[in-house]
Amino acid sequence: MNELFYDAAPNATRVAPDRPKPRQYPDKPAEVVLFGTCVVDLFFPEAGMDAIRLLEWEGIRVHFPREQSCCGQPAWTSGYRDQAKAVARAQLEVLDRSGFPVVVPSGSCAGMLRHHYRELFADEPDTLARVNALAERTFELTEFLLRVCKVRLADQGQPRRVALHTSCSARREMDTHLHARELLGQLDNVERVDHDHESECCGFGGTFSVRMPEVSGAMVMDKTRALMDSGAVEMVTADGGCLLNINGSLEKQQQAFRGRHLASFLWERVNTRARKGAV
Incomplete structure (x- = not known):
């Protein structure tokens, strides 16, 4: 917002x-x-x-x-x-x-x-x-x-389909959707699936979600439906506020689908030990 x-x-x-x-x-x-x-x-x-x-x-x-x-x-x-x-x-x-x-x-x-x-x-x-x-x-x-860094990611993970969420302000101000797509594209065993409402706000918007909870709740419902209908098994995002909002809505809906931060997803894909809980 x-x-x-x-x-x-x-x-x-x-x-x-x-x-x-x-x-x-x-x-x-x-x-x-x-x-x-x-x-x-x-x-x-x-x-x-x-x-x-x-x-x-x-x-x-x-x-x-x-x-x-x-x-x-x-x-x-x-x-x-x-x-x-x-x-x-x-x-x-x-x-x-x-x-x-x-x-x-x-x-x-x-x-x-x-x-x-x-x-x-x-x-x-x-x-x-x-x-x-x-x-x-x-x-x-x-x-x-x-x-x-000009990273070249060597994917160590199993095949996985993911959906990408990029926050509305970050897309416009920092081009995060382009950078995240390119990084995910380096992972041989990861398929990024498109979903409706990708470019739309999840409804968080910082204090917007507190001041206008009904509107915010309707927006995140649209977002979560689109994510679950995409065919992905999880969502990744580089913005913690959106992740908090989307996962909160999914939990309230009692859905198993979840999102996680892109940093954690990337680290798990390139480091075999990370998948075993090692640092």
Whole structure:
């Protein structure tokens, strides 16, 4: 639900940034910072660990600053600019220390750092320069693996049919659907099946799902029906908020079908030991 930013002031509407322009990718670095996101930290910590494992598999040292927290997106999309700015400023202080690339296992949170921080600090020229530098070294996980690490995945798993979900804001801001499709396409034994409603919001939208639960519930019902009707045996996604919402709906419907984070799916496919529960 990031297409429009609704300010707390009456009648104030701001249009989100344009789609990202093609970017120049650096060589694979020796070290990165993982910005884990609050949803991954609280609900899907295994996905954060698997993201780290995938990066370490590429020979990269991963730093995880403990002071990091939310990127500020819930406050921003709800119109609480001052509160979002305070949270964003704290993250900027943490992520600015090393100057390493910042890898984010969430397209919507990566989009917040890469695009919306520029809007938040547009009235602070000195801070904006730091924000612009952070934006240029911020990458969503699948983008980083594909474009910076240039991974070539060797599939070690059994044949499997999966459906891909990409969050609406992450598609538009970070092209996560393209990166995820390309990575899944490298897995010889994985068939990605298309499904209706793939490009549509799952109904989460951060605080939207709390403020408008009936609308959100109807949207996620459409999404879950399309996923179960696709012929896939599971869903994969690179966005924890959507995963939380979709799996929650499936559990409420008492359905066996489930989704999981793409980082965990990829790690399991390329590392035989991961399927046995080993690190």
